[in-house]
Amino acid sequence: MKVRVNGEEVEAEVEPRLLLAHFIREKAGLTGTHVGCVSGKCGCCTVIVDGEPVKSCMMFSVQANGSDVLTIEGLGKDGTMHPIQEAFWESDALECGFCTPGMIMAAYALLNKNPTPTEQEIRRGMVGNLCRCTGYLNIIKAVQSASEKIRGVK
């Protein structure tokens, strides 16, 4: 099977039971996508598949055959940070950082669909991502700030 991960083609022979999350980590060698639970609840493994946010532990990798996958490593270009990454850093939207890649990918998907989310829209939109360190409030601020950055308000 072949998947384009962050624009680069990754080809591998896999067992059908291999989850996309492990394909990304083990076959593509990109360990920014984390696995935090088994039940699709924590959101740490969130990536974008063909434009849609998915939890990559909730998809078999064979299902992504021929797809475009965007992971945290593909967000910033040439060593620069994506505005969402910048906003997370500046707003102290993380501590341990384990949930952060999934959180940022979810924010990316949310802002794609809704470039100017209200606080409540952020809360509802990102409810599929759990964080145990920050209590979420700084993440909300970061998403608001990223929204402004992307729109060039700030």
Place this chain on the structure above:
Amino acid sequence: MLFPARFEYHAPASVKEAAHLLHEYNEDVRVLAGGQSLIPMMKLRVLRPKHVIDINQIPELSYVKKTNGGLKIGALTRESLIERSETILDACPVLAEASGEIADMQIRSRGTLVGSLCNADPSADYAPVALALDAKMEAFSTKGSRTIEAKDFFAGSFSTSLEPDELVTEVEFPELGKDTVASFAKLSRSFGDFAIVNVASLLRFSDDGICKDARIALGAVASTVRRAREAEKILVGKKLDERVVRDASENVTGVCEATSDIRGSKEYKTEMAMVMTKISLTRVLEEARSRRLLK
């Protein structure tokens, strides 16, 4: 890590091919649509099918079509689409409303309406809507296709009346007419969690403002979604007001066969069936008033 047991993967390119595969592997097979319930259950090895038939390679199964008086939704139509489809928001907003209550953005971008119905989790959110609205499932197999009404579809906890070799290709919901108001109400420990109780109500009003038809479907209070017929009877033939709503709500407990679990005690769930029915019917009442259906 938790990994599923080994299985053989099939990705048919057509419904026909899928039906053939289903027929061939019969008992030891699962259909993979969104996979948002199937995959975690396979990871936990609660389910360990030898064959998985992935219908995601049949893109023509993804659609929302308006028909004469109804809405047809394909087996691959994702929950995220249902939530924001203009057609659905216009013709059957209660379906979109229930969709928005499911899990989270990521799960909804994979999960499908038909998959959820076929999974028949007693506390899932679409089932009460399907039952209250008399949805119809189109089941397809090598023997041909048949239509199953929602009332005959849900057989029990995680069980439907589908034959092992049948595949639901489409579900049809009625378009809600100008005389009709429907609502969905859900109580859960937190947003996106499975329901403690969920209720879908649909009421039709005659020109003189009398309730001429009422359907109340309750989820999570028994092994499968149930109609609260006694409560419905109280509503029919009456002019809807707070008192009627209360009377009807107080008569839903007959259908409750809740069991105590981590989401609440049996007594709690039983009473919440009343509380949530009241909330659902009150929403209907308010909307009916604002649409001047009560005269």
Place this chain on the structure above:
Amino acid sequence: MQQLLPLKKKWVGTGVKRRESKRLVRGEGAYGDDIKVSNLHYIGIVRSPHAHARILNVDTSAAEKMPEEVAVFTAKDLKKDMKPGGHMLPYPAPDAKEWLPGTRLLWRYPLAGAKTHYVGEAVAIVVCKDMYSIEDAIEAVGVEYEVLPAVVDAEQAMKPGSPLLYEELGDNISYTFRYPEEGEDDELKAAFKSADKVVRGRFKQHRHTGTPMETRNVTANYDTHNETLTVWEGTQNPNFLRMQLTKVLGIPEAKIRIIVPNTGGGFGIRCFGYDESFLIPYVAYKIRKPVRWTENRMEHFLATGHAREQIHDYEAAVKKDGTIIGLRDRIIVDGGAVNVYWASWRSTAFNLPGPYKIQNLSVDLYGVFTNKTPYWSYRAFGKLDADVAMERIIDHVARELTLSPIQVRVRNFVKKHEFPYETATGAVLDSGDYDVAVERALKLIDYDKFREEQTELRKGGRYVGFGLVMCFEPTGAGGIVGVRPGYEPVRFSMTPTGDIIIETGSCSQGQAHETTLAQVVADELSVDPDRVVVLENDTMYHPYGFGAYSSRFSINTVPAAVVAARKAKEKIFQIAGFKLGLEPLDLTVEDGVVFSKKNPERRITLSEVARVAYLGADEFPPGIEPGLEVLAYFKGPTIGKKGKRKGTLNIFSTYPYAVHAAIVEVHVDTGKIDIRKYAAFHDCGTVINPKVIETEHMGSIAQGLGGALYEELVYDKDGQLLTTTFMDYHIPTFLEMPNVLFDHTETPSPFTPLGTKGGSETGTVGPPIVIAQAVEDALSQFNIVITETPLTMDRIWAKIKGAGTKPH
């Protein structure tokens, strides 16, 4: 000494951006599972499906015949190669007894042998070459059990005739502690005699846990070339684990290297070694191949420590004005199947009086074995439990005397002028102003306005209530954890080009140690923080520290860094003085330049001093050693200080606190609690980085809210854990976390050089008690009393139903 103090505080107190975040937002963090090791083999663990069972036979043949090269290990193998550990694994006899007073000592291996004592206990290990074969191999191991009756309730377990977890003990008591040692004293008896009223009650706190986003993960490799065992584990105290490993495996301590990767949250549950911390290194040592075990979330709920489950039966002797003149508390801790964390229970007893002047006290504490996952440490270990009980007792007293809960608190507070204050149990409270904190919290939440609103809302049939509690948080433990690590070392070195390296055996699970230590040292030497590199997390290099728990970082590590920097500064001034021909005492340093206070033109850069220290053998003063390296220790001056009463001593360095206030609405039809407003006013002494503190507080409050309202580890009567995924064990999401009004004051601790205290554990303490009080206030017309947590919807609903009063 004055000369060595920083000239100005430029960085301490500033919200510097976390340097750690830069790599983490790019997905470049290297957590345990991300560490690349070639020829890695994967480990799976066969766990007991029964809460209590005899193991009759372990059949490994089918697994060993699998095509995927599977190796299996059982308890039999361990017994050949490994020493058993005490229940708290590191202590092989004979030195254990004196280290663990009150503990019933038992010996065990990290794999169950004759019996299993809880669901999830490790029974066998499988090693596979292919990651995805682990589960298949686990299934292929056949274990034959004889199921025994289980006991899952601590009070049941204490009764004669209860199933026994360890028959050889004759009962299920795992730990006992009594204060005072010799039993209740005459003063206490007299207090109860002279009381205006005696208030009796019971409060039960439920089982919940820290459950960080990253599960546990252990990788190990034995390098035959260097004869060194390397272990990667996100432990909170790597040096301690190294010592444990050497005792159990018999490998010299100097030949064991623990590397702590980026760690996805700790919250206390990564303190000390788990069974897997020994098993995985053991396998690596045995098979001479690198191995990795990654815990799945289900295993995590079964095998990673639980906490908090305690029952308090109390009796308070009170005066009419609310003064508590005597207190008795009988505490029962449901400790689970292995006696790991008795120290946290000791901490509960020690901290019971909290910020209140209750000098007449008796505590009887029992740790009890049950067929459940072992009790571990969790954020605010044992201390939260004391605070929760004490605050509920105060509320009870207020209710009985029809006084306001605030009034009773203020009445019993230790007052500002009374610090340092020695409590009944020997705690030396360092500093504070509790009364002011209460006033500020009331302002923060706009209390006066609320009472008006409440009256209005009640008229409309809405039930809103107010709560205000004290969150008392002893920090910087030392003296009760078997070893007595009331101190911490830091190594300071300046390179020949003038960069600074700080090495510490503390280790971070997300607390921004790199950022904050750099701030502290930057101020001490008046340099830019970017010139300070902080290294932690590798026992090969860092000094023997005791890790990150009990907020030890800001109380031990930060002071040690200050001491090290000041010692280095002394030497810098000597070298600079010699170079400049000035007395060292005339010198000062600012912005990287050492200069004469009298004549600032006479100056030398720090980099130049550093060059001289290493390379200029003939340029530095006689009698001084070359180099600019300092290893310094800091020990809290009050740690281990013997108290006035027999057998008491102080075991925490500093005692920060917060006041939480909340306004809640209770929906009486569903029992749902909405938080309308939440305010936290805290005082953790000198704040190094306000942004770090604020973020930590919010997370801490979120965990407290989880524990108060949603999170519960539920067992059925047979000892099966029913909450093993995030679907069932409900941690707060974006939608459950309220906005928080947050402010602080700084009452520096007199016992740390910068005045720092522990940072943010108070956040977790507040929610269960402040919400309980606010719910009682909201439902005052039902006379509802909250006697247990969590405050789930169905429990609140049942309370309202049980009250029998129809709301008007």
